Amino acid sequence: MIKVEGLYKSFGELEVLKGVNAHVGKSEVVCIIGASGSGKSTFLRCINLLEVPTAGKIYIEGVELMEHRREIDKLRQKVGMVFQQFNLFPNLSVIENVMLAPVQTRKLDRTAARDKAAALLEQVGLSDKLSEYPNRLSGGQKQRVAIARALAMDPDIMLFDEPTSALDPEMVGEVLNVMKKLAQDGMTMVTVTHEMGFAREVSDRVLFMDEGVIAEEGPPAEIFTHPSQARTRDFLAKVL
């Protein structure tokens, strides 16, 4: 589904990614953990070219992104993304947020798009907020709208960039539950997270990033109980 080879990314003098290799299979749920500044968000953002890599190759379903940059809008439709700061469109109501991309990019007619958006919002438990504006929602509700918005494009892959980091603690659960459900339904997911409980419980594989590379990876049971690397142990000792 996703294959990344020798990915490098620098911001000016600062080299953030120093040769990342990774692959994610269909329906696989992968969590990326690591300290702040380890490059995990940058890595995730490279997967749909929100950051343009300095070097390396990224394949989405066999298509290399850098070679197909002209078709990036099409390619991005297959890859949904959820942001730490939600980034809902404040000028549009909840249902319009979800409808916008399908209507504009798929030329889906508005009634069909509306029905679909309503169904997705029901899935994330927000049927009663369809015509609300984002600023009237709580953080957890906003993030669930953002997930529905991404799902409206029928993506094959979902990327989550610290989806619960900006939430009040009591709202983390509602968002994680939606994500769990998504994982159970077979969505291919890559999640950058500080929620170790979620990583342990839901993911098939955990990638530990440190200093711009994937330092260690494996099934959560292995990574969390007996990590092979000293730096993984150090990190886990700090967060667990």
Place this chain on the structure above:
Amino acid sequence: MGLLYTLSDALYSNLIRESRYLLLVRGLNMTVQISLYALLIGIVIGLLVAVARITHIKVLDGIAKLYVDVIRGTPVVVQLVIIYYAVLAGSGLPKLLIASVAFGINSGAYVSELIRAGIMAVDKGQMEAARSLGLSYFQTMRFVIVPQAVKNILPALVNEAIVMLKETSVAGYIALDDLTRAGNVIRSRTFDPYTPFLLVAAVYLYATTIMTFFATKLERRLHASD
């Protein structure tokens, strides 16, 4: 008693005698017309310049930046006189048109910066979220960025209109009978240095107060959905 008499006498000679108040009325009419046309021209130029600057096409961006720097770095009176005498004098075009174009060109530089700032003020995450959904740059601008930018820009634009109304007071330099010049004309008839300009000031203040009132209302409405 003496003071009251002086005051009413001054008002009489500066306003009523020979229907001089009509000079002020016509002057205000001219001032409003110049301001309105200039603002419209300014918005059109401002939009084009802002787009030129935002798209980062080097040549366009360079020209746009030069325009903004030149206009903002020189007084509007000087621009007006140059455009009137040096560029359009022989053309036989009406003065109102020339003044509107001159003030419009001036305003365009400021409006372009307002528009640019309004667009830049939209959170970067908005562009990323829309693009990540597969929307193109132009779709994102149209449905996400510009609607939010307009909210930032409109109040500033009303402010620009207020500034414009006052700035056109130099239109007398090309012998256009605007409000300020009307004051001058009355003064030259009555030899009263104070009253005509106090009246002119009152009219300007009245006009800008009305505009400020609407600006405040507009701002409140725009913030209603926040």
